[in-house]
Amino acid sequence: MRMEASGHNSPHPNPLPRAGEEANESLTRGPNRIDEEEDILSLRHHLVNWLFTPLYLLLLFSTVTGYIAALKLSNQPYDLVLTERARLIASRFDLIPEDITPGHTDLLPDAVGHLTFTLFDANATPLLGNATLPRPRPLDLAAEGPRLRSTSVGGEKVRLLTLRFHTTRRTPGSAYVLVMAEPVKDRLFLGRSILGNIVIPQFIFILIAGFAVWIGLKRGFEPLEKLRRAVSQRRGDDLSPLDEAMAPGEVRPLIHEVNALIERLKAMMEQQKRFVANAAHQLRTPFAGLRAQAELARREEVPPAVRTALEGICEGAGRCSRLVTQLLTLARNEPEARHEEAMIDLDLNRIAQETAMDWAPEAVRKDIDLGFEGAGMELPLHGYEGALRDLIGNLLDNAIRYTPRGGRVTLRTGPGPWLRVEDDGPGILPEEREKVFDRFYRVAGSGQPGSGLGLAIVHEVAQRHRARIVVESGEGGRGTAFLVNFGR
Ligand SMILES: Nc1ncnc2c1ncn2[C@@H]1O[C@H](COP(=O)(O)OP(=O)(O)O)[C@@H](O)[C@H]1O
Ligand SMILES: [Mg+2]
Structure with missing residues (x-):
């Protein structure tokens, strides 16, 4: 794994978005x-x-x-x-x-x-x-x-x-x-x-x-x-009531009813989210058990046909476990969740570096050159450590997963603070750049297993930190770069 202590020789001295770029690349829905x-x-x-x-x-x-x-x-x-x-x-x-x-x-x-x-x-x-x-x-x-x-x-x-x-x-x-x-x-x-x-x-x-x-x-x-x-001009996920005082008297009853409808919708959505979170929570233990049992069975001497079946079960159980974990992570970071984690003063540079280290073995396995170009100094941030690790982890997971063997993935951080994950993989089409943050949305034809929840988690964590995400093309118009700007 490449490690650089300072971001000065970064090919992108200022990856912060310029005003004009925001229109189609920012996550903020127009x-x-x-x-x-x-x-x-x-x-x-x-x-x-x-x-x-x-x-x-x-x-x-x-x-x-x-x-x-x-x-x-x-x-x-x-x-x-x-x-x-x-x-x-x-x-x-x-x-x-x-x-x-x-x-x-x-x-x-x-x-x-x-x-x-x-x-x-x-x-x-x-x-x-x-x-x-x-x-x-x-x-x-x-x-x-x-x-x-x-x-x-x-x-x-x-x-x-x-x-x-x-x-x-x-x-x-x-x-x-x-x-x-x-x-x-x-x-x-x-x-x-x-x-x-x-x-x-x-x-x-x-x-x-x-x-x-x-x-x-x-x-x-x-x-x-x-x-x-x-x-x-509202964001798609903004379910706050409309301002009744803004409406003329004749329309006020209508706005009142619309607000009541929004309220019911919100309650329903919360109930649904709670249900999904509860279901995921209940499923976690059985899936972990299933996976452990299948792993055990695979070590035994069995006929080839049974081995193939066991391998399928192991693989399936592994995917289920990952999906359930992602669902739980997502639920944990939703605005409606009761947050157990407290906000603390932390160092984004250190967290980014540690998360990059966690992903180094996976990068090696895929023959990906994973680099970390830190700011070379402490990047103070008031936030949720676990959630930030989830955010960086999911961005790195995607970059490593979707970049072909022999590719390059770089995690950079800078004062503001901001962090940027860039790869030289297939890239994401501009018209998909907003949609990839939707739950269960996956770009067709990547050929990789996944749930479509990774970037939804990234989005929720960024929201919790009032950070803005910009998706752009990587260096020389190749690959993908995710910039998360905590300084806004
Ligand atoms: N670094 C990347 N390079 C290319 N495509 C990406 C990258 N990151 C995300 N994507 C695309 O965005 C989609 C959504 O990503 P994500 O929410 O993490 O779900 P998942 O990885 O489970 O499919 C992916 O299916 C993939 O097609
Ligand atoms: Mg993913």
Whole structure:
């Protein structure tokens, strides 16, 4: 076994992780980007839809009623003027000579412009006028006072007025009917401009309301968004309750229930872990007994077939023993375990060196060059000695196990303190580097026996010491390096 007292000539003068490396190599699980954002958005869209559909319907309704009201309003002044003009013409009728001829226009007040009229006698016979307008209807002939209606004359939309009046000078008492028409173009123009004055402010009002609602919703959803971030940034094994105070009132009952669920889940998981630990504890003695008995039997003279079977039993019992030991070690280092071991001030350099010595025989058996490059000084650490030996032991076990014969494994320590186990074996693919710490997870195709619990133990022990683990490639991109940084 290679031994070096100082780490100065180490090929990695500073194996501590640089800030940028952490992202995919650190054990710390990154935020779990499920598209919760989309769900929140859809809820938001839901609300917006429910608010704005009625609002737009209201706008449509008020536009239609506004249009009708605007037309009505714009008719009133025009009708008034039209009636006044008709009365004026009627009043002038007495002034014109008896021998009137059709087409006589003296009746027209100045600037009557676009107005057309026809004068009828009581029998609806046209007497004079500047256009031929429809004869008055019997109803118009009978009515006292002016009558107004909208119709079209010669293809043009007009407002038609009929006014029955009596003369005093000519045949006293006889009635005449004046029919006047005015194109509705001007009225429509006024109506539309009134409508514009109603609709445009309403539209602006809805735009502002929409903007206000959108901002309000965004602000309203902020606490939920914060909660989502808090959940997504959690570590996979963090089962602490969610902060109810962070949630808006409506969501608080839900968070409360989720917390209750987490609590039940935690209890269940603890129960399960306790069960596994108890089972492992119960299995330890029988497996040890089985192994001892099989070893004894193997020493006896037995037929070859029985020997092969005995060897199988020995091997199987050995594996079972190891598995049970690993299970117990894992249970011992879980946060829920009642820790029997006390935290003490210790020297990480010494523990690392001693553990490396323990593994030297195994390295020799596999023809592996196991080296220890210590810091050359005491590395004080407040921690659990047994657990740290388990951590280093499992890293060395893996390095020796997975590195082919003739390979190189090096354990280094440094101030901080940190320790690093590096080999030039097959390496671990970047996408597997996080998963290998899961319980019972094994990379397929290594061809080596194992339980998949070694790195889970390493993880738990590191957690207990608040240490951070970084998995990277070894020297020159070959092999694997596990860096455990106790200084964080
Ligand atoms: N130094 C290493 N080199 C290559 N692969 C490794 C190394 N350490 C661990 N692994 C991979 O990680 C997996 C999990 O390791 P571990 O938890 O110790 O379980 P086990 O060794 O029992 O399979 C192993 O199956 C192995 O494929
Ligand atoms: Mg292992």
